[in-house]
Amino acid sequence: MRKAIVLGADNGYMDKVETTIKSVCAHNDNIKFYVFNDDLPSEWFRVMNQRLKAIHSEIINVKISDHTLKNYRLAISYLSYAAYFRYFIGEFVEEDRAIYLDSDTIVTGCLDDLFSIDLEDYWLAGVADYFDGAYTGGFNSGMMVIPVKKWKDNDVSTQLLQLTEQHHQTVFGDQGILNILFKDKWKKLGRIYNFMVGMDTLAQVVNDQSWYQSALPDGVFPVIIHYTGEKPWYHLSKNRYRSTWWFYYSVDWSDILLRKNPIKSQRVGDFNTLIDSPLFHTAIFTNSCELEQIEKLLTEFPQVHFSILAHTSFASSVIDLQRFTNVSVYPGFIPFNFDEVMNKLDFYLDINRGNQIADIIHKVHALGKPIYSFDVTNHDDSGQNKVYAVSDVMQMVEDIRSYLATINRNEKND
Numbered sequence: 001m002r003k004a005i006v007l008g009a010d011n012g013y014m015d016k017v018e019t020t021i022k023s024v025c026a027h028n029d030n031i032k033f034y035v036f037n038d039d040l041p042s043e044w045f046r047v048m049n050q051r052l053k054a055i056h057s058e059i060i061n062v063k064i065s066d067h068t069l070k071n072y073r074l075a076i077s078y079l080s081y082a083a084y085f086r087y088f089i090g091e092f093v094e095e096d097r098a099i100y101l102d103s104d105t106i107v108t109g110c111l112d113d114l115f116s117i118d119l120e121d122y123w124l125a126g127v128a129d130y131f132d133g134a135y136t137g138g139f140n141s142g143m144m145v146i147p148v149k150k151w152k153d154n155d156v157s158t159q160l161l162q163l164t165e166q167h168h169q170t171v172f173g174d175q176g177i178l179n180i181l182f183k184d185k186w187k188k189l190g191r192i193y194n195f196m197v198g199m200d201t202l203a204q205v206v207n208d209q210s211w212y213q214s215a216l217p218d219g220v221f222p223v224i225i226h227y228t229g230e231k232p233w234y235h236l237s238k239n240r241y242r243s244t245w246w247f248y249y250s251v252d253w254s255d256i257l258l259r260k261n262p263i264k265s266q267r268v269g270d271f272n273t274l275i276d277s278p279l280f281h282t283a284i285f286t287n288s289c290e291l292e293q294i295e296k297l298l299t300e301f302p303q304v305h306f307s308i309l310a311h312t313s314f315a316s317s318v319i320d321l322q323r324f325t326n327v328s329v330y331p332g333f334i335p336f337n338f339d340e341v342m343n344k345l346d347f348y349l350d351i352n353r354g355n356q357i358a359d360i361i362h363k364v365h366a367l368g369k370p371i372y373s374f375d376v377t378n379h380d381d382s383g384q385n386k387v388y389a390v391s392d393v394m395q396m397v398e399d400i401r402s403y404l405a406t407i408n409r410n411e412k413n414d
Contacts, residue, residue: 001095002030002031002032002056002057002058002095003028003030003031003032003095003097003099003111003115004031004032004034004093004094004095004097004098004099004148005024005031005032005033005034005098005099005100005101005111006033006034006035006036006086006089006093006098006099006100006101006146007020007021007033007034007035007036007100007101007102007103008035008036008037008082008083008085008086008102008103009035009036009037009040009082009103010037010038010039010040010082011037011039011040011041013082013103014040014044015249016103016104016233017035017103018044018048019106019245019248019249020101020102020103020104020105020106020107020248021033021048021059022248022249022251022253022256023105023106023107023108023248024101024107024111025052025055025057025256025257026107026248026251026256026263027107027108027109027110027111028107028110028111028112029055029056029057030055030056030057031052031055031057031058032057032058032059032060032095033048033052033057033058033059033060034059034060034062034089034092034093034098035059035060035061035062036062036064036082036085036086036088036092037061037062037063037064037082037085038063038064038065038082040061042061045059045061051253051257054257054258055257060092062088062092064085064088083173083174084164084173084174086100086141086144086174087156087157087160087161087164087174088157089146089148089151089157090148090151090152090154090155090156090157091152091157093148095148096147096148096149097115097119097145097146097147097148098145098146098148099111099114099115099143099144099145099146100141100143100144100145100146101142101143101224102141102142102143102226104142104226104227104228104231105142105143105194105224105225105226105227106224106225106227106241106244106245106248107223107224108221108222108223108224108225108244108269109221109223111223114145114189114193115145117145117187117189119145119147119187120187122147122185122186122187123147123150123151123156123181123182123185123186124139124144124145124146124147124182124185124186124187125144125145125186125187125188125189126139126140126141126143126144126145126186126187126188126189126194127139127140127143127188127189127190127191127193127194127196128140128188128191129175129196130191130196130199130211138175138176138179138183139175139178139179139182139186139188140175140194140196140226140228141174141175141178141179142194142196142226142228143193143194143224143226145187145189156181159181160174160177160178160181163177163180163181164177167180191216191222192216192220192221192222192223192224193222193223193224194224194226195216195222195224195225195226196226196228196229197225197226197227197228197229197239197240197241198226198227198228198229198230198239199211199228199229200229200238200239200240200334200336201229201230201238201239201332201334202229203334204332204334212334212335212336222241225241225244225245227239227241227245232244232245232246233245233249235322236319236329236331238330238331238332238333238334238336238337239336240336243269243270243271243272244269244270244271246271247269247270247271247273247274248269250271250274250275251263251274278303278304278305278326279303279304279404280301280303280304280305280346280347280404280407281304281305281307281341281344281345281346282301282304282305282306282307282345282346282347282348282349283306283307283308283309283341283342283345283348283349284306284307284308284309284348284349284350284351284352285309285310285352285356285357285358285360286308286309286310286352286354286357287310287311287312287352287354287355287357288352288353288354289314289315289317289318290352290353290354291308291318291351291352291353292351292352292353292374292376292377292390293351293374293390293393294306294321294351295321295324296393296397297349297351297393297397298321298324298326298327299324300397301326301397301400302325302326303326304326304346304404305326305327305328305344306324306326306327306328306349307327307328307329307330307341308321308327308328308329308330309329309330309333309337309338309341309358310330310331310332310333310357311332311333311357311358312331312332313331313332314329314331338358342363342367345364345367345369346369346404346407347369347370347371347372347400347403347404348360348361348364348369348370348371348372349371349372349373350371350372350373350374350377350378350379350380350385351372351373351374351377352377353376353377355379356379361379361380361385365380365382365384370386370403371384371385371386372385372386372388372396372399372400373385373386373387373388374387374388374389374390374393374396375387375388375389375390376390386399
């Protein structure tokens with residue numbers, strides 16, 4: 001029997017739900033997808049079914065036409081009333097068990113363990129929702145393992161609709177309603193099955209530093225990544241696993257269905273396997289929008305990726321630098337951004353006017369990486385920086401090229 005996975009989406013999320021489906025199919029087969037919707041085109045379902053035959057799977061177009069759902073309050077402005085579609089799982093799913101996934105999730109591995117867990121007498125299995133340094137006591141509804149027959153036999157959809165009518169103005173959307181109905185009646189799973197990366201930035205807002213030490217043990221990769229909060233397809237987002245979403249969005253369906261590279265690769269989920277990835281990395285930590293000769297340097301080094309980080313928001317002049325394909329900006333950067341940038345760093349550019357931040361000069365020196373600076377931006381008083389007059393920018397360029405050539409010979413080709 002095929003294993004049931006349920007998703008809900010509207011037309012504006014069609015490419016997002018397809019990305020979730022692609023990620024499932026990269027690691028699982030014999031899947032029956034139920035996509036609850038009211039406006040997805042039938043042509044999309046026909047195309048998807050043609051693809052899914054290759055892995056003995058199918059997709060079902062479940063139309064939900066109960067537009068009273070649009071009258072219910074949504075907890076966050078970017079949410080769609082389609083969030084309430086999950087109420088009807090017991091009415092439409094034929095299998096006895098189903099996994100529900102939000103359309104902002106990515107699956108990175110086999111789901112057989114979830115399909116086979118013992119639900120005992122619970123009404124669902126899920127992962128506790130983490131907020132403000134502690135678990136709230138409720139579950140996050142973005143991933144649920146559901147005993148469908150139990151929901152069907154007990155008319156759960158009617159119970160949920162009745163509760164929504166009473167409480168939708170005061171609770172956190174569908175998740176709040178589900179937690180009312182199933183309070184203390186759900187089985188707790190490990191956070192690898194619904195890893196909510198939105199906490200990466202939320203922890204900074206609420207000053208919960210414990211998240212950065214305990215989010216996941218080193219070397220443990222989530223089976224299901226849930227992009228709560230800032231979405232990876234946003235113009236700017238600081239949460240982890242952004243490149244993982246872009247990998248599954250970009251990878252060809254043929255590679256997934258035939259289990260070809262890069263799906264078979266040990267680097268599955270690495271966006272850089274699909275593009276001409278940068279050979280080298282540099283960074284600028286700044287509290288100023290004045291970055292001396294930045295456009296010249298971006299143009300001269302297309303093979304170098306520039307990361308620009310600040311504790312605050314950026315001026316439009318810095319945001320607009322993203323027209324260059326070799327730059328990323330991190331306004332209000334978080335510890336994970338800092339670690340990722342520093343772990344890849346080949347050299348540092350001390351080219352920002354104003355004060356240095358994050359004690360960055362000392363930290364780069366401690367790594368043994370060279371720092372290149374202009375005389376009008378130099379923040380080093382130890383004499384270790386390589387300092388140039390602004391008029392000598394091409395000499396800086398030549399010196400950086402000579403240094404990168406030594407890395408290319410001795411390290412990058414190892």
